[in-house]
Amino acid sequence: MVAVTDQPVILVSACLLGVECNHRGLASPSAAVAALAASARLIAVCPEVAGGLPTPRPAAEIQGDGRICTAGGADVTDFYARGAAHAVALAQATGATRAVLKARSPSCGCHQVYDGAFSRTLRDGEGVTASALRAARVQVISEEDLAERH
Numbered sequence: 536m537v538a539v540t541d542q543p544v545i546l547v548s549a550c551l552l553g554v555e556c557n558h559r560g561l562a563s564p565s566a567a568v569a570a571l572a573a574s575a576r577l578i579a580v581c582p583e584v585a586g587g588l589p590t591p592r593p594a595a596e597i598q599g600d601g602r603i604c605t606a607g608g609a610d611v612t613d614f615y616a617r618g619a620a621h622a623v624a625l626a627q628a629t630g631a632t633r634a635v636l637k638a639r640s641p642s643c644g645c646h647q648v649y650d651g652a653f654s655r656t657l658r659d660g661e662g663v664t665a666s667a668l669r670a671a672r673v674q675v676i677s678e679e680d681l682a683e684r685h
């Protein structure tokens with residue numbers, strides 16, 4: 536049997552592993568992500584919670600100027616930045632070179648995010664944690680990329 540410490544380490548959005556931590560207080564469990572546990576050490580992280588935001592919390596979107604705001608106009612950029620820094624530190628501390636992150640989140644999205652107008656309109660781009668992890672040389676994919684491989 537392979538010792539747990541010999542397995543590759545993958546950082547995973549906590550909501551994909553069933554943690555009810557999204558802004559509505561719900562999870563987004565993914566069977567494809569859970570199946571990775573057979574061959575890798577999965578490290579769950581919710582950057583928004585780690586950054587100090589409550590659950591549930593108001594939805595927020597990345598604005599054109601890069602700030603992250605709620606529909607009510609509250610600027611929560613610092614919380615998101617703190618969560619991204621935590622995720623990078625966790626990846627470095629655990630030796631994670633890959634991450635599977637929740638699609639379209641302003642933190643975890645790695646291909647598209649909402650456009651900042653709270654109209655459910657997507658644009659190409661990535662969330663702050665996905666961006667920070669990629670800059671730290673962590674390979675980032677979404678749960679949808681993973682599901683397509685199976």
Ligand code: SF4
Pocket residue numbers: 548549550551556557558580581582583584637640642643
């Ligand atoms: S910040 Fe990431 S891990 Fe946390 S609820 Fe949102 S998508 Fe899931």
